[in-house]
Amino acid sequence: MKNKKKLFTMAATVFVISGGLLALNAVMVPSVVNQTVVAQKASLQQNISTVSSVSSTVPVMKIEATAPVSTVESYLEQTITDEEVQLINNYFDENKKETTELSRELTEEESNRLLKLGDQYVYDGLRPTSPLPLEPGPYDFYLDMDKDIFFYPKRPMTDQELLQHIDWYYRINYVLSKRVDPEQQEITDIKESEAVKFAAASVKKIFDVDVSKLEVSASLHTLYSEQQKTWSILFQPYKADTLRANGQAYLTYIVILDSTTGTVIDTTVTDLSYKRTPISSSASLKISKDASWVVAARQIVTKKLGETRAIKSAKYVKNPVNDKRGMVNILITLEDGSTYDAELRYPEKTLRCLLYNPAPSITP
Incomplete structure (x- = not known):
């Protein structure tokens, strides 16, 4: 039952990206390892436009550069072996804990580097030179799969160790995503492209924001009740975790729509730097x-x-x-x-x- 709960939780925190891969957004990696990085207020180094919303101004990033492309899906498809799939499935099925224990918490500096390296892993193809050790041995950083405990070095973690951490969770998510039945789109459901268009229009109306230069993630699922299936659309800057690690403010827009009618039922803006x-x-x-x-x-x-x-x-x-x-x-x-x-x-x-x-x- 606990593993079913873990699988449900995993499925609930992912967005479907192009190609059908259910992949953790890089911002979720610190959450998986029980880390929270509080973004600090800082002036943006990029162009900022003003969002008017009833006697208010809120900064929003305008991204003019070419949109980066994720390299994760093809990498995992090419490198994950059948033996590794079986290993991860066994680890998940036999593990009775709801969360993996940590020998210590990551420091704020380590967490910030984890965020930046996560973006480089996703968009720039940065990979660890060796996989994460999965048993005790002559390592400063490893996962004891039998005890389900991450053992961190007492010293600051290296970039390679953090990349091993990131790579491991993307591999777990890739394998477990194959066990989550994706919501099937029915004839009565609006297409993803239509849902994104309606969501963008809602953000434009309410917040006066053009989201065409932001990264888009879309997910079709049953959210509020078993009778109501919805599209969830997420707009955020590319490489948002790097901005977060650098203490730069940015906004994320989340829109939820009825999958049949396209009616917008929730439009939300979030700002991690807001106090x-x-x-x-x-x-x-x-x-x-x-x-x-x-x-x-x-x-x-x-x-x-x-x-x-x-x-x-x-x-x-x-x-x-x-x-x-x-x-x-x-x-x-x-x-x-x-x-x-x-x-x-x-x-x-x-x-x-x-x-x-x-x-x-x-x-x-």
């Missing part, structure tokens, strides 16, 4: 009496998104969890029963997420 301000009880009380929060949300829905249907009500919805996250939720209900849920950052009133829930269809 949230928790909402205190007194601040929450002030927000409940401040009509400008509701006005800001209404303007996003009507002026930015272009919603023309009559609005029945718009109100602040207090949520203790979102108070801790520094997010203000404004619920907008239309006359036909459809709703928008705008999540605004506190205290700036900038939009982080806009959710749409269409009114239930009435069957005659």
Whole structure:
């Protein structure tokens, strides 16, 4: 059961890339090894345009260079042997732990190098000179497969050791991806190209951002319920992990659409460098009496998104969890029963997420 849970978790964190390979985004590698790198605020060294979203400005990268191409899929197809496939499958099936133990945590410096090397592994073809050792021996860094423990050297890890780490997880993911049944596209589902087009249009409307120069990942899966299949579209700068490791701010856009109708049900922008301000009880009380929060949300829905249907009500919805996250939720209900849920950052009133829930269809 635990291994099934691990397999489900693995499947839930991957995006389908060209060629059908389910591959971990390089940003996920530190997560796999229980590492978190906090991106620091820094001025971008590349061109920056302004995103307007109701009295706010947010930096977004404009990538003008030729888009890099991932080299991972062809490399893994050519180098993974049948014996290695069996080894990884046995390791996964026989391992009773939900996560691999670590002899120590990676330092921030090691984590940042891991991010940069991950991008070089994916886009530049940088590979370790030798594979990761999978048993104890005369090594400073190895994985004890029997105990399922990564043993790290007490000294700083070398680039080669970090590349071995990255390569191992891409190999695991490649093998396990063959065990995950991909969501089958049906005749009634819109095509990936259409989903990307609708997603890009939503980001353009809401955030005034042209995502044509950003890297695109698309995944078709059942997300909210077994009855509703969705497309998830991710837009982010190429080599985003290198930016993250260098402390450079960048934005990522995630759009979720109904796979049958193409209706956008979630448009979210994330900024790893953003420092949230928790909402205190007194601040929450002030927000409940401040009509400008509701006005800001209404303007996003009507002026930015272009919603023309009559609005029945718009109100602040207090949520203790979102108070801790520094997010203000404004619920907008239309006359036909459809709703928008705008999540605004506190205290700036900038939009982080806009959710749409269409009114239930009435069957005659």
